[in-house]
Amino acid sequence: MSLDNKTSIDQTNTNQTMSIIKRYLNVLGDTAEQYWLPVWTFLVFAFLYAPIFILILFSFEKGTFSVLPWNGFTLNWYQEMVTDRRLIQATFNSLQIGVVVTAGATVLGTLGAIALVRGSFRRKGLFRAIIIAPMTIPGLILGIALLIWFNVLGFSRSLLTVMIGQLVFVTPFVLITVSARLRGFDPELEEAARDLGATKWQTYRRVTLPLLMPGIISGALFAFTLSFDDFLIAFFTSGVENTLPIFIWSKIQHGTDPVVNAISTMVLLFSISIVVIAELIRR
Amino acid sequence: MVDALNNIGGRIRTLTNRLRISNSFLLTGGPLLLLELLFFLGPVAIMFYISGIQMENLALIHDFTLINYIEVFNGVANRSAFNNTLILAVLTTVTAVVVAYPFAYYIARFGGRFKNQLLILVMIPFWTNYIVRVYGWQIILGQEGIFNQLFLWFGVINEPISWLLNTNFSIWLGLTYLWLPFMVLPLYSSLEKIDESLIEAAYDLGATRRAVFRRIVFPLSIPGLVGGIIFVFIFSMGAYIVPAMIGGGQAFVGTRIAQEFGIGSNWPLGAALGSVLMLAVASTLWALMGYTNVEEMF
Numbered sequence: 001m002s003l004d005n006k007t008s009i010d011q012t013n014t015n016q017t018m019s020i021i022k023r024y025l026n027v028l029g030d031t032a033e034q035y036w037l038p039v040w041t042f043l044v045f046a047f048l049y050a051p052i053f054i055l056i057l058f059s060f061e062k063g064t065f066s067v068l069p070w071n072g073f074t075l076n077w078y079q080e081m082v083t084d085r086r087l088i089q090a091t092f093n094s095l096q097i098g099v100v101v102t103a104g105a106t107v108l109g110t111l112g113a114i115a116l117v118r119g120s121f122r123r124k125g126l127f128r129a130i131i132i133a134p135m136t137i138p139g140l141i142l143g144i145a146l147l148i149w150f151n152v153l154g155f156s157r158s159l160l161t162v163m164i165g166q167l168v169f170v171t172p173f174v175l176i177t178v179s180a181r182l183r184g185f186d187p188e189l190e191e192a193a194r195d196l197g198a199t200k201w202q203t204y205r206r207v208t209l210p211l212l213m214p215g216i217i218s219g220a221l222f223a224f225t226l227s228f229d230d231f232l233i234a235f236f237t238s239g240v241e242n243t244l245p246i247f248i249w250s251k252i253q254h255g256t257d258p259v260v261n262a263i264s265t266m267v268l269l270f271s272i273s274i275v276v277i278a279e280l281i282r283r
Numbered sequence: 284m285v286d287a288l289n290n291i292g293g294r295i296r297t298l299t300n301r302l303r304i305s306n307s308f309l310l311t312g313g314p315l316l317l318l319e320l321l322f323f324l325g326p327v328a329i330m331f332y333i334s335g336i337q338m339e340n341l342a343l344i345h346d347f348t349l350i351n352y353i354e355v356f357n358g359v360a361n362r363s364a365f366n367n368t369l370i371l372a373v374l375t376t377v378t379a380v381v382v383a384y385p386f387a388y389y390i391a392r393f394g395g396r397f398k399n400q401l402l403i404l405v406m407i408p409f410w411t412n413y414i415v416r417v418y419g420w421q422i423i424l425g426q427e428g429i430f431n432q433l434f435l436w437f438g439v440i441n442e443p444i445s446w447l448l449n450t451n452f453s454i455w456l457g458l459t460y461l462w463l464p465f466m467v468l469p470l471y472s473s474l475e476k477i478d479e480s481l482i483e484a485a486y487d488l489g490a491t492r493r494a495v496f497r498r499i500v501f502p503l504s505i506p507g508l509v510g511g512i513i514f515v516f517i518f519s520m521g522a523y524i525v526p527a528m529i530g531g532g533q534a535f536v537g538t539r540i541a542q543e544f545g546i547g548s549n550w551p552l553g554a555a556l557g558s559v560l561m562l563a564v565a566s567t568l569w570a571l572m573g574y575t576n577v578e579e580m581f
Contacts, residue, residue, distance in 0.1 A: 009474070015387065015423040017292075017342075036385075037385055037388070037389040037393070038384045038389060038393075040389070040509070041386050042387060043387045044382060044383075044386045044463075045404060047460065047462075047463075048404075048408045048460075048463065049408070050423065051417075051418075051419020051420050051422075052408065052416065052419060053420070054419050054422055054423055054429060055415065055418070055419045058422065061475070071292065084444070104327050105447055108314050108317070108318060111310070111311040111312065111315065112311065112312050112315035112316075114311045114312075114316075115308055115311035115312030115313075115315075116312065119308050119311065119312065120305065121308050127312060129317065130319050130320075130323075130324070131319065132313070133319075133323070134323050136321060136513070136514075136517055136568060137327075137521075137564065138517065138518065138520065138521020138522070138523075138537075138560070138564065138565070139329075139521070139523075140521050140522075140537050140540060140557075140558060141521060141540065141561050142323070142326070142524045144330065144540060144544050144553060144554070145326035145327050145557070146296075146322065146326050146331065146556065147544065148326065148330055148333055148550065149322070149325055149326035149329050150328050151341075152329055165426045167318060167322070168318065168322045168323050171315060171318065171467065175315070198357070206455050216507070225410050226341060228412075229410075229412045229413065231414055231524065232523060234493070234548050236544070238386075245387050245412060246332060247412050248412075248414055248415065248418075248580070249414055252414070252418055252421075252528065256421075256422070260418065263415075264412075264415040264418065264419070264563075267411070267415055268411055268412075268415065270522065271407070271410050271412065272407050272411070273413040274410065275403065275406050275407050275410045276403065278401070279402075279403050279406065
């Protein structure tokens with residue numbers, strides 16, 4: 001009888017310990033389940049921003065090799081940057097290309113979006129495929145294909161060939177942005193305008209375009225960044241001219257140079273302001 | 284008689300209608316179509332053509348030959364480049380899925396009122412010059428880079444790790460880093476669309492968290508997942524910047540192609556490499572396109 005009792009007490013004891021352990025494990029599991037997602041998200045953000053912060057940090061560092069330990073604060077690299085004539089020329093070229101490509105891509109992309117969403121014609125699928133393909137093809141392939149093409153046609157390579165090449169892959173991005181906006185509004189608004197006696201052109205100008213404006217503007221900003229950042233198309237089609245990414249590339253090929261850190265910081269700030277503007281317009 | 288006239292009238296009307304439609308298409312879609320025909324399809328076609336002929340001193344010899352393709356598939360350098368690229372592209376795609384899925388899921392489901400701000404934080408690296416960002420990794424990963432110095436200083440390692448830069452590891456890291464937003468954004472947009480009440484209903488009916496994920500969240504996120512996979516895989520296959528900048532001369536298709544158009548100066552061979560790469564990319568697209576909608580991805 002007493003022996004029986006003892007075992008049962010033992011049993012309860014073990015049961016109790018087991019249940020305590022289980023409860024701890026549960027709490028641990030719950031906490032992990034509760035916190036691993038935010039922790040993971042934070043780590044991924046850290047991963048995304050690590051190289052960006054490092055570049056900004058080292059653009060103010062005295063030493064020439066971009067390594068620790070920290071040698072002290074300097075603005076030398078920025079000073080060197082603003083006096084580099086080749087850099088200024090390359091930046092100017094990039095801006096020039098960017099403006100032309102943005103204008104061209106915005107007009108062609110908006111018209112194309114109207115054709116894709118509003119138009120009803122046979123072979124729409126083929127049209128769509130021809131529009132989507134340049135977005136998905138690796139830039140390297142487009143770059144070499146254009147290089148061969150311009151060579152066969154006898155075009156001499158210049159900033160103009162870069163503009164044409166960039167237009168090919170930038171325009172589809174504008175088209176996609178605008179067509180998303182176009183799908184979002186009711187075609188009956190256009191029909192109503194027609195019923196009230198507006199001509200086709202008046203309808204476009206007074207109804208369609210104003211409604212599309214946010215899409216068009218964010219598409220244009222998208223186009224400008226794509227053009228400004230493009231390296232591969234410009235690399236193969238620019239000939240002797242430099243764009244900013246080509247300039248940075250050739251500088252890096254010659255080893256680390258803290259001026260590149262300063263340039264990168266400026267490029268980053270520029271892109272960040274464009275993204276923020278674009279997102280503010282889009283929402 | 285009247286019927287016949289009516290009939291003809293109707294036919295003429297449909298004809299003019301069709302003309303008007305095609306006319307307005309020519310005005311709106313025409314210019315873009317012309318651009319893509321002249322400077323996209325034309326160049327790609329000429330690349331395929333050049334890959335089937337020979338070239339001497341930049342002059343084309345218009346005799347069809349398969350010699351370039353034999354070189355692509357039998358040449359040791361080219362074969363190992365294709366193998367290495369394929370392995371790294373698959374590895375990168377898998378890593379990007381594993382890294383991006385919980386990340387996109389958290390922002391889409393629990394971002395709350397910070398959702399848009401968090402999304403802008405994802406967009407910023409996506410819109411910033413990629414050469415600059417890869418250069419940042421060059422500074423971090425080098426023999427005397429930030430990573431090695433910090434870990435030496437903390438005493439985690441005794442001597443600098445030498446395989447961080449200019450190896451397959453750094454290519455893998457760089458590609459994952461560069462294309463991660465292309466996985467996050469499509470995933471986010473399909474996760475964000477999931478109706479909250481579906482998930483609540485499942486819980487009310489007694490489903491476990493795993494069951495909710497497996498039976499509701501995951502199936503509904505497939506379009507975004509496939510979209511992300513398409514982008515990351517294709518861009519990794521065709522990468523040039525990452526292997527050229529931090530790949531330290533490891534075999535890679537992109538750098539092989541650029542070499543043939545640069546110092547190697549064998550354009551037909553380069554074009555053949557490009558054509559095979561293009562076919563690989565196109566067949567990936569063709570196989571996966573049905574599961575997603577590229578136009579709704581961003």
